[in-house]
Amino acid sequence: MTDTALTPSRSSLNPFSGLFSGTVGPVIVVVAAILAIWYIAAVALNTPFQEELYKRADLTDVPISQLVTDTLAQERPVLPAPHQVIVEIWNTTVEKKITSKRSLVYHSGITLSSTLLGFLIGTTLGILLAVGIVHSQVLDKSLMPWVISSQTIPILAIAPMIIVVLNAVGISGLLPKAMISTYLSFFPVTVGMVKGLRSPEIMHMDLMHTYSASRLQTFWKLRLPYAVPYLFTSMKIGMAASLVGAIVGELPTGAVAGLGARLLAGSYYGQTVQIWSALIMAAILAGTLVALIGLLETLTLKRMGMVR
Amino acid sequence: MTPSTQASTTAKRRIDMAALLAWFIVAMVIAGLIFPIFKPDLGVMDVPRLSVCLVILAIAGVRYELGFMRNRIGDVVLGLVTAVAAWLLIATASNHAGDAKAGFWALTAATWASAWLFVERLATWKVGSPFARRLVNLAIPAIFGITLLVIWQIVVTGAGVPKVLLPAPSEIWLRLTSSVPTLWADFRQTFLKAVLAGYVIGCGSAFFVAILVDRIPFLRRGLLPVGNLVSALPIIGVAPIMVMWFGFDWPSKAAVVIIMTFFPMLVNTVSGLAASHAMQRDLMRTYASSYWQTLFKLRLPMAMPFIFNALKINSTLALIGAIVAEFFGTPIVGMGFRISTEVGRMNVDMVWAEIAVAALAGSLFYGAVALLERAVTFWHPSIRG
Numbered sequence: 299m300t301d302t303a304l305t306p307s308r309s310s311l312n313p314f315s316g317l318f319s320g321t322v323g324p325v326i327v328v329v330a331a332i333l334a335i336w337y338i339a340a341v342a343l344n345t346p347f348q349e350e351l352y353k354r355a356d357l358t359d360v361p362i363s364q365l366v367t368d369t370l371a372q373e374r375p376v377l378p379a380p381h382q383v384i385v386e387i388w389n390t391t392v393e394k395k396i397t398s399k400r401s402l403v404y405h406s407g408i409t410l411s412s413t414l415l416g417f418l419i420g421t422t423l424g425i426l427l428a429v430g431i432v433h434s435q436v437l438d439k440s441l442m443p444w445v446i447s448s449q450t451i452p453i454l455a456i457a458p459m460i461i462v463v464l465n466a467v468g469i470s471g472l473l474p475k476a477m478i479s480t481y482l483s484f485f486p487v488t489v490g491m492v493k494g495l496r497s498p499e500i501m502h503m504d505l506m507h508t509y510s511a512s513r514l515q516t517f518w519k520l521r522l523p524y525a526v527p528y529l530f531t532s533m534k535i536g537m538a539a540s541l542v543g544a545i546v547g548e549l550p551t552g553a554v555a556g557l558g559a560r561l562l563a564g565s566y567y568g569q570t571v572q573i574w575s576a577l578i579m580a581a582i583l584a585g586t587l588v589a590l591i592g593l594l595e596t597l598t599l600k601r602m603g604m605v606r
Numbered sequence: 607m608t609p610s611t612q613a614s615t616t617a618k619r620r621i622d623m624a625a626l627l628a629w630f631i632v633a634m635v636i637a638g639l640i641f642p643i644f645k646p647d648l649g650v651m652d653v654p655r656l657s658v659c660l661v662i663l664a665i666a667g668v669r670y671e672l673g674f675m676r677n678r679i680g681d682v683v684l685g686l687v688t689a690v691a692a693w694l695l696i697a698t699a700s701n702h703a704g705d706a707k708a709g710f711w712a713l714t715a716a717t718w719a720s721a722w723l724f725v726e727r728l729a730t731w732k733v734g735s736p737f738a739r740r741l742v743n744l745a746i747p748a749i750f751g752i753t754l755l756v757i758w759q760i761v762v763t764g765a766g767v768p769k770v771l772l773p774a775p776s777e778i779w780l781r782l783t784s785s786v787p788t789l790w791a792d793f794r795q796t797f798l799k800a801v802l803a804g805y806v807i808g809c810g811s812a813f814f815v816a817i818l819v820d821r822i823p824f825l826r827r828g829l830l831p832v833g834n835l836v837s838a839l840p841i842i843g844v845a846p847i848m849v850m851w852f853g854f855d856w857p858s859k860a861a862v863v864i865i866m867t868f869f870p871m872l873v874n875t876v877s878g879l880a881a882s883h884a885m886q887r888d889l890m891r892t893y894a895s896s897y898w899q900t901l902f903k904l905r906l907p908m909a910m911p912f913i914f915n916a917l918k919i920n921s922t923l924a925l926i927g928a929i930v931a932e933f934f935g936t937p938i939v940g941m942g943f944r945i946s947t948e949v950g951r952m953n954v955d956m957v958w959a960e961i962a963v964a965a966l967a968g969s970l971f972y973g974a975v976a977l978l979e980r981a982v983t984f985w986h987p988s989i990r991g
Contacts, residue, residue, distance in 0.1 A: 324828025332832075376851065436623070436722075436729045439743065440750035447972075449922055451965040459957050462949045463771055538838040545840050549933050557843075565846030565934050577843040584839050 336380055343376040344369035378571045386575040402579050408556040409544050410583060412472050416479020417540040421533060423480065424487025431488070432495040432521070433513065442492070449485050457546050475547035475556075482543040483536035490532025494525030527604060530595035537587045545580060557583075624670070627723040631667035634716035635660055638709045645705035656713065659694040662687045663716045670723065681727040685749075688720045692756045696763075704766020714760050721753045773955040782959040788944070789963050796941040797967050799856040800928040804863025809920060811864070812871035813913070817901070819872070820879045833873045841866050845931040854935045862931040867920040871913075878912025879905050911986055914979040921971045925964065 348369050352360055360368075370379040378386075387402060394401035427445065430437045457478045464474040498520050506516045548558030557576050564573035638660050643650050650656050666687045669675060675683070695717060699706065725746055733739045755775050761767070762774040769777065782789070819825045845862050852858035882905050890900045932942025941960055948956040 321827050321831060324824050325831050326828075328825075328828035328832050434623070436726050436746075439729050439746040440725055441747075443747035444750060447969055451961070451968055456945075456957075456961055459945065459949050459954065459961075463954065466770060534838070538840070542840045542842055545843060546930055549930075561843055561846050562934070565850065568850070570847070570850065573843075573846050577840075577847075580843055581839045585835065588838050 333380055340377045340379045341366055341369045344372055374568050375570055378574050382571055383574045383578055386571045405555055405557050405560050406579055406583055412475040413479055413541045413544040415472055416476035417483050417537055420480040420483030421487050424484040425491055427488045428491030428495055431492050445488055475544050478547040479540040479543035482539040486532040486535040490528045491525055494528025495521045498524045534588050534591050537591055538584055541584050624723055624726050627719050628667050628670040630719045631716045634712045635664040637712035641709035642707045643709040644702045650709055655694045655698050659691045663691050666720055685724045688724055691717045695760050699760055699763040703763050706764035710764055725749055770952050770954055773958055777955050778958040781955040791939050792941045792944050793963055795939045796928050800859035801924045804860035805867055805924045808864035808867030809871045812868045813875055816872050816875035819876055830876055833869050836869045837873055842930050846934045849934040854937055859928045859931040863924045863927045866923045866927040870919050871916045874912045874916035878909030882908040910983045917975050921975050925968050
C-alpha cells in the first residue's frame with residue numbers, strides 16, 4: 299500500500315493498469331499462471347517415462363512437439379494434464395449413470411451425505427456447548443481448555459479406529475463417518491459462538507438488565523442476534539473441516555464408496571487421473587458448500603439488517 | 607466474561623447448581639443403598655470398601671445441604687472425599703469386572719456429581735495472589751480431565767466393555783509403558799522427521815512468498831482470494847499423489863505437510879503485513895525509514911499475532927497431514943502406519959497408546975508455539991491482559 303502511494307506515476311504508465319486494478323484481473327492472471335505451471339510440470343514430470351517408451355519402441359529423433367503431445371496423453375501419467383482431469387470428470391459425471399459405481403456423482407453424493415450429517419450434528423453440538431460455556435462459569439473454566447486442546451489431538455488419526463470399532467459393534471454406514479466430521483466441525487462453531495455470544499457490549503447488557511430481562515430473554519433478544527455473523531463465519535470453517543473428516547473417514551473402510559475411497563483405490567492401482575479427478579471434485583464440493591453458506595449468510599444478515 | 611456481566615448473571619441465577627448437585631449426591635447414595643451393587647445380588651453392605659465410599663459421599667452431600675463448613679476447608683475435604691471415593695470405586699470395579707448393577711452406577715454418578723460440586727466450589731474461590739489464582743485456574747480443567755478418565759475407567763471395567771471396543775485407561779497406560787521403544791521409533795519417523803521438516807519448510811517458504819507478494823500489490827490482489835479458496839479445500843487429498851511421487855519414506859509425508867501448512871501461513875502473513883495502521887506507516891515515513899526498516903521495525907512486529915495464529919493452526923494440521931499420509935503407504939514404522947495396522951489386528955490398546963503419544967506431541971507442539979508467541983508478542987493487548 300505504501301508502495302503504490304509513493305509511486306503513483308508507475309501505474310499510470312502501464313496501459314493495462316485499468317484492467318488489473320480490481321480483484322478479477324489479478325485472480326484470472328494467477329489462475330492462468332497456475333494452469334500454465336501445471337502444464338509445464340506435467341510435461342517435465344512425464345518426459346522420463348515417455349522417453350523410456352520411445353526407447354523400447356526403438357524410436358529415435360522424436361520431434362519435440364510429438365513428445366509434448368504424448369506426455370500430455372499418457373494413460374497413467376505421473377502428473378495428469380488439466381484437460382485429462384477435466385475429460386475424466388466429464389466422463390464419470392455426465393456420461394455415466396448416477397447409480398453406477400463408477401460415477402463420480404454417486405461417490406460425491408455419499409461423501410456429501412456424511413459431510414452434511416456430521417456438519418449438522420457438529421454445529422448443533424457446538425452451539426449447545428457455546429451456550430453452556432457462556433452461561434456457566436464452571437463450564438467456561440473446566441470445559442473451554444479441553445475444547446481447545448481437543449483440537450491439538452490429531453483426531454483424524456483415530457478415524458480408522460472409530461470406523462472399524464463401530465463396524466465391529468454393528469454400527470456402519472453413515473454415522474461413523476459423520477462422527478469424525480462432527481468432531482472436526484464442532485470446534486470452530488463452539489469457539490466462534492462463544493466469541494459471538496459474548497460480543498454484545500456492556501452497555502447493551504446493562505440495558506437488558508434495566509429492562510429486568512431474564513437470562514432467556516437476554517439470550518434470545520440480544521446475545522443470539524449478535525452471534526449470528528460469528529456463527530456463519532465459523533460454519534464456513536466447520537463445513538470445510540467436515541468434508542475433510544468425511545473423506546478421511548472413508549479411507550479405512552477399504553475403499554467401498556465415496557471420494558476418499560476413490561482416492562485410495564486410485565493410489566492402489568496407480569490411476570493418477572482418477573485421484574486427481576476425485577481431488578478436483580472434492581475441491582468443487584468444498585467450494586460449493588462454503589459458497590452456499592456464504593449465500594445464506596448474506597440473505598440472513600440482509601433480513602436482519604446487519605449487513606456490514 | 608466481563609466483570610459487570612458476570613455480576614449480573616450470578617445475581618440473576620435462579621438455579622443454585624451447587625445445591626442441586628448436593629441433592630443429587632444424596633439421592634444417588636440412597637439409590638446405592640437400595641439397589642444391588644454387583645451381579646450375584648451383592649448389596650452395598652457386602653462390599654466393605656464400597657460401604658465406606660457410600661458413607662463418605664453421604665456425609666459430604668448432607669454436610670453441604672445443611673450449610674455446614676461452607677468454606678475452603680470444607681471444599682478441600684470434599685475434594686479429598688471425591689478422590690477417595692473414586693479410588694475405592696476403581697479398586698472394587700477391577701475385582702468385579704463386568705458385574706456392575708444399578709447400585710454401582712448410582713455410586714459412580716454420586717462420585718461424578720461430587721467432583722462437579724468440588725469444581726463448582728473451586729470456581730467461586732476468590733484467591734488473592736496471582737500465582738494462586740493461576741493454580742486454581744489450572745486445577746479446574748485438570749480436575750475435569752481427571753474426572754473424565756476416572757469415569758472412563760469405572761464404566762469400562764464396571765460394565766465389562768470388551769477390550770476391542772474401548773480399553774480402560776489403565777490398560778492403555780500399561781501398553782504405553784511396555785512398548786516405549788516402538789512408540790519412540792514411530793514418533794521419530796513421523797514427528798521428528800516428517801512433521802518438523804515439513805512444518806519448517808512449509809511455514810518458512812510461505813513466509814518469504816508472503817513478503818514477496820506483499821511487495822507486489824498485483825500479486826497480492828490475485829493470490830489472496832486464491833489462497834483463501836485453497837485453505838478451504840480438502841488438501842489432505844494430495845497425500846496419495848505425494849506418496850506416489852516421493853516414495854514411501856518420510857519425504858512424501860513432509861511434502862504433504864508443506865502443502866497443508868503453506869496456504870494458511872501465506873494468507874495470514876499477507877493479511878498481517880497489512881495490519882499496521884496508516885498513522886504508524888506515516889510516522890515511519892516521517893522518519894525517512896526505508897522499505898526494509900519499515901518492514902522489520904513496524905510491519906513484521908504488527909504481523910506477529912497473525913503469523914503466530916497461522917503457526918498454531920499449522921502445528922495441528924502438520925501432525926494430521928503426516929499421519930493421514932502414512933495411511934497411503936509407509937515403511938514399516940510411523941504413527942499412521944502403526945495405527946492402521948494395529949486396528950487391523952484389533953490391538954486397540956496399542957492404537958490408543960499411539961493416539962496418546964500423538965495427542966501429547968500435538969499439545970506440546972502447540973504449547974511451544976503458544977509460549978513463543980507470548981515471548982514475541984509481549985506487547986499485544988491480548989497478552990498484556
